[in-house]
Amino acid sequence: MLLLGLLLLTTLAGARLLWGRWKLRSLHLPPLVPGFLHLRQPNLPAHLLGLADQHGPVYRLRLGLREVVVLNSKRTIEEAMVKKWVDFAGRPHIPSYKLVSPHNQDLSLGDYTQLWKAHKRLTRSALLLGVRGSMEPLVEQLTQKFCERMRAQAGAPVAIQKEFSFLTCSIICCLTFGDQEDTLVRVIHDCVQDLMETWDHWSIQILDVVPVLRFFPSPGLWRLKQAMANRDHIVEEQLRRHKGPSRPQESMVAGRWRDMTDYMLQGVGKQRVEGGPGQLLEGHVRMSVVDLFIGGTETTSTTLSWAVVFLLHHPEVQQRLQEELDRELGTGAWSAGVRYKDRTRLPLLNATIAEVLRLRPVVPLALPHRTTRPSSISGYDIPEGTVVIPNLQGAHLDKTVWERPHEFWPDRFLSPGTSPSALAFGCGARVCLGEPLARLELFVVLARLLQAFTLLPAAGTLPPLQPDPRSGVNLMVQPFRVRLQPRGGDGPGECH
Numbered sequence: 001m002l003l004l005g006l007l008l009l010t011t012l013a014g015a016r017l018l019w020g021r022w023k024l025r026s027l028h029l030p031p032l033v034p035g036f037l038h039l040r041q042p043n044l045p046a047h048l049l050g051l052a053d054q055h056g057p058v059y060r061l062r063l064g065l066r067e068v069v070v071l072n073s074k075r076t077i078e079e080a081m082v083k084k085w086v087d088f089a090g091r092p093h094i095p096s097y098k099l100v101s102p103h104n105q106d107l108s109l110g111d112y113t114q115l116w117k118a119h120k121r122l123t124r125s126a127l128l129l130g131v132r133g134s135m136e137p138l139v140e141q142l143t144q145k146f147c148e149r150m151r152a153q154a155g156a157p158v159a160i161q162k163e164f165s166f167l168t169c170s171i172i173c174c175l176t177f178g179d180q181e182d183t184l185v186r187v188i189h190d191c192v193q194d195l196m197e198t199w200d201h202w203s204i205q206i207l208d209v210v211p212v213l214r215f216f217p218s219p220g221l222w223r224l225k226q227a228m229a230n231r232d233h234i235v236e237e238q239l240r241r242h243k244g245p246s247r248p249q250e251s252m253v254a255g256r257w258r259d260m261t262d263y264m265l266q267g268v269g270k271q272r273v274e275g276g277p278g279q280l281l282e283g284h285v286r287m288s289v290v291d292l293f294i295g296g297t298e299t300t301s302t303t304l305s306w307a308v309v310f311l312l313h314h315p316e317v318q319q320r321l322q323e324e325l326d327r328e329l330g331t332g333a334w335s336a337g338v339r340y341k342d343r344t345r346l347p348l349l350n351a352t353i354a355e356v357l358r359l360r361p362v363v364p365l366a367l368p369h370r371t372t373r374p375s376s377i378s379g380y381d382i383p384e385g386t387v388v389i390p391n392l393q394g395a396h397l398d399k400t401v402w403e404r405p406h407e408f409w410p411d412r413f414l415s416p417g418t419s420p421s422a423l424a425f426g427c428g429a430r431v432c433l434g435e436p437l438a439r440l441e442l443f444v445v446l447a448r449l450l451q452a453f454t455l456l457p458a459a460g461t462l463p464p465l466q467p468d469p470r471s472g473v474n475l476m477v478q479p480f481r482v483r484l485q486p487r488g489g490d491g492p493g494e495c496h
Contacts, residue, residue, distance in 0.1 A: 027381040033061040045364040049394035064209030068387040072394040081428035089429040090370035095207040130263030157458035157481035164301035178259035306360040338447040351413035357424035364393035453484040
């Protein structure tokens with residue numbers, strides 16, 4: 001009987017596969033790139049862009065056992081994610097996502113539903129309304145502390161990636177939990193690092209290629225579950241602290257919020273889910289907090305690190321930036337801080353940030369999308385349920401759009417209306433919710449850093465411009481050190 005059942009299941013599965021193939025015969029699908037080993041390429045975004053030279057900006061290929069559609073141009077990405085955003089707003093149902101978000105309550109990895117839209121509205125409101133008045137002063141305050149810490153190490157080689165990572169984690173910790181104690185920040189920082197390293201490990205990523213492996217013993221899988229248990233314990237402890245009543249003076253007051261967690265906990269029952277089942281629960285708040293730390297710590301700190309690397313390679317740009325800061329903000333501006341409203345007076349700084357984001361988008365392939373219904377891109381049919389990968393870095397290196405695409409050239413952004421915008425934060429329904437905060441941090445931290453210090457290579461050795469070959473989802477900088485030489489005596493280089 002068991003053998004008969006297995007034979008029946010195999011027959012049904014084979015018939016379903018053949019039926020699916022037969023239905024696709026009538027569609028005009030993107031060209032299929034041969035091969036199965038694309039995932040073994042050391043620089044996958046560049047490899048995918050190279051395939052576009054042969055097969056066009058839209059094609060299909062097999063990543064492991066899964067067939068996906070890859071978009072390699074700004075035009076095709078915006079057609080899918082902006083013009084037809086509802087069609088492409090889904091997320092694939094893959095094992096690693098289910099591991100990280102077992103109840104599908106994660107915002108970044110969650111599929112497109114009415115409940116997901118309510119979850120997104122709540123998190124966005126917490127970021128843009130709940131902490132709007134405190135965001136810029138907090139970033140300014142913690143950046144000044146960072147600068148003072150760097151001044152204490154002036155002249156010595158500094159592993160600035162780790163310092164940036166701790167700074168961005170501190171900012172998220174304060175905005176989310178209202179707490180900037182170093183002890184809590186370090187605990188959360190270590191947790192985020194552990195989660196990222198564990199999730200990026202091949203033993204977890206291979207589960208998306210060969211899902212059946214999740215049923216076999218795996219040290220990597222055990223480590224990921226341990227990391228998630230630690231993650232949940234830390235966040236749930238903070239949620240309990242916010243709700244009280246063990247310390248009434250720290251408990252929430254209805255209609256008032258001290259941080260994003262207060263705002264989201266009070267808003268859970270008030271968010272309306274339009275025309276769909278389910279409701280927002282405390283678990284959604286917990287996963288929003290997780291997303292804020294995962295998405296808001298390493299991404300911004302990595303972009304800051306890439307900015308330092310490019311400025312070390314281009315000291316003439318660094319000098320021009322310092323001249324612009326001194327000229328526009330004046331020698332007495334340091335004690336008053338850098339205001340985000342000043343960005344219109346600092347076009348070269350804005351252009352430099354834009355160029356770093358163009359050349360090194362931290363998540364170069366974004367997170368994969370899934371079509372929620374049949375659609376099309378550039379005349380090709382895209383069936384429902386298709387996994388779509390937007391090659392953001394490839395789009396940023398498209399020679400039909402960008403002049404001298406591989407060159408670090410901030411001046412390309414200085415001529416009004418002549419240069420397109422980059423897609424580093426994504427676009428459409430899945431655009432990064434933390435973009436306003438990230439842009440604020442990039443502006444304030446780089447302005448402060450360049451006001452206070454001149455960046456010099458450690459031991460005269462320039463760091464490599466190529467990404468770390470061990471990079472997973474994020475486009476990581478290879479480890480390097482930098483010397484921070486204080487500028488001036490009483491001028492804008494002084495920390496007060």
